[in-house]
Amino acid sequence: MDEDRNTQPLRVALVGTGAIAGIHAADLRAVAGMELVAATDIDPLRLRDFAAQWDVARTFPDLESLLGELGSPDALDIVHLCSPPGLHREQALSILGRGISVLSEKPPTLSLTSLDDIRAAERPGGPYFATVSQHRFGGRAVWLREIVRSGAFGRLLTGVCNTFWYRPDAYYDVPWRGEWANEGGGPTLGLGIHQVDTLLSLVGPWDEVVAVAARRARTVQAEDVSHAIVTLSGGALISVVNSVLSPRETSALRLDFEHATVELDHLYGYTDADWRVTPAPGSEDLVRAALVDGPHGVPSGHAAQFAAMVAAVRSGGPLPVDSSSARSTLELIAATYASAFTGARVRAGDIDERSPFYSSMEGSGAPWPHEAPAPPL
Numbered sequence: 039m040d041e042d043r044n045t046q047p048l049r050v051a052l053v054g055t056g057a058i059a060g061i062h063a064a065d066l067r068a069v070a071g072m073e074l075v076a077a078t079d080i081d082p083l084r085l086r087d088f089a090a091q092w093d094v095a096r097t098f099p100d101l102e103s104l105l106g107e108l109g110s111p112d113a114l115d116i117v118h119l120c121s122p123p124g125l126h127r128e129q130a131l132s133i134l135g136r137g138i139s140v141l142s143e144k145p146p147t148l149s150l151t152s153l154d155d156i157r158a159a160e161r162p163g164g165p166y167f168a169t170v171s172q173h174r175f176g177g178r179a180v181w182l183r184e185i186v187r188s189g190a191f192g193r194l195l196t197g198v199c200n201t202f203w204y205r206p207d208a209y210y211d212v213p214w215r216g217e218w219a220n221e222g223g224g225p226t227l228g229l230g231i232h233q234v235d236t237l238l239s240l241v242g243p244w245d246e247v248v249a250v251a252a253r254r255a256r257t258v259q260a261e262d263v264s265h266a267i268v269t270l271s272g273g274a275l276i277s278v279v280n281s282v283l284s285p286r287e288t289s290a291l292r293l294d295f296e297h298a299t300v301e302l303d304h305l306y307g308y309t310d311a312d313w314r315v316t317p318a319p320g321s322e323d324l325v326r327a328a329l330v331d332g333p334h335g336v337p338s339g340h341a342a343q344f345a346a347m348v349a350a351v352r353s354g355g356p357l358p359v360d361s362s363s364a365r366s367t368l369e370l371i372a373a374t375y376a377s378a379f380t381g382a383r384v385r386a387g388d389i390d391e392r393s394p395f396y397s398s399m400e401g402s403g404a405p406w407p408h409e410a411p412a413p414p415l
């Protein structure tokens with residue numbers, strides 16, 4: 039980025055003006071140093087309403103025409119992908135090919151092979167590919183990452199990482215949801231990725247996973263629940279549940295360190311009040327002292343990630359969450375499917391080009407019929 043641009047707001051274009059796009063627009067407006075200058079959606083009415091609501095100056099009927107006019111680093115700094123997940127690979131490659139960085143909504147891609155294709159199109163110094171994982175960026179997560187780095191709470195021994203959400207059959211009426219080819223998987227990929235990515239950003243990397251998945255109630259192709267035991271490289275055992283069947287919803291992390299239990303209970307975003315720290319007997323003073331450190335009052339959310347992105351662009355580094363870090367999370371998810379569908383323990387590094395789970399989360403096939411069952415009458 040040249041010197042002049044370094045003092046100007048980052049020019050953002052947005053692809054896909056559906057449900058999550060409004061959060062991007064609102065948080066781009068709230069964060070200093072970013073400006074939404076263009077948008078595209080194949081649905082012209084949705085695009086028109088979105089542009090009117092958020093004062094977007096330029097709209098385009100498709101990504102190709104947007105890139106035809108604005109597809110150079112002289113015109114755009116970042117394109118946000120808020121499109122269905124099955125489109126992220128092709129769209130990211132088109133944008134990176136124009137020298138423009140990409141921030142993609144989760145999941146970054148449907149498979150490791152697609153993410154590796156994207157990573158091959160990144161260049162040192164940019165363009166970069168980054169993924170939305172907004173719960174990494176709340177103040178208490180930043181605090182806990184520093185506590186873990188310093189070793190203040192001792193070794194992590196065990197924990198849980200739960201996504202107990204509720205999605206009725208109607209949620210799957212959106213054409214891309216629930217199908218291997220378009221959504222890529224069920225809650226293990228599409229929803230639990232938030233908590234799993236936050237977990238790994240705090241206490242990763244991971245070594246091994248043993249998992250079970252099932253389709254119990256929803257009329258979809260993919261799983262509607264999975265349970266996994268993940269062994270982290272530091273030795274801790276973490277239980278991970280991903281569910282769309284759970285009427286009392288919660289997103290929860292629990293981390294039992296030698297000197298304290300740290301818990302986070304929220305749903306789609308947290309504040310400081312959603313965290314609880316319980317000292318081990320004899321560690322009360324240590325925990326009390328640690329709690330005053332680090333940022334307070336910064337909720338998790340896209341705004342917190344966008345602020346971190348502005349800082350990264352200004353310093354010329356990769357954008358958070360960078361593609362290498364996103365790959366580790368996606369690899370654990372692929373390994374969870376591989377373990378659930380083959381019965382094997384799957385270690386980090388096992389899923390390479392020879393594995394069917396490298397190119398698809400469905401891999402060698404789920405232990406239930408590929409087609410979704412008929413919906414109840």
Ligand SMILES: NC(=O)c1ccc[n+]([C@@H]2O[C@H](COP(=O)([O-])OP(=O)(O)OC[C@H]3O[C@@H](n4cnc5c(N)ncnc54)[C@H](O)[C@@H]3O)[C@@H](O)[C@H]2O)c1
Pocket residue numbers: 053054055056057058059078079080081084100101119120121122123125143144145170172212228
């Ligand atoms: N980070 C979060 O908390 C969060 C929450 C919800 C969804 N998401 C992710 O955001 C993405 C979008 O989800 P959503 O719920 O907003 O979906 P959505 O279906 O509501 O919106 C997708 C939009 O993309 C448009 N679109 C489809 N094909 C297109 C194309 N070729 N070019 C341009 N636009 C196209 C559709 O018309 C639609 O308006 C998904 O990857 C999803 O997983 C993230």
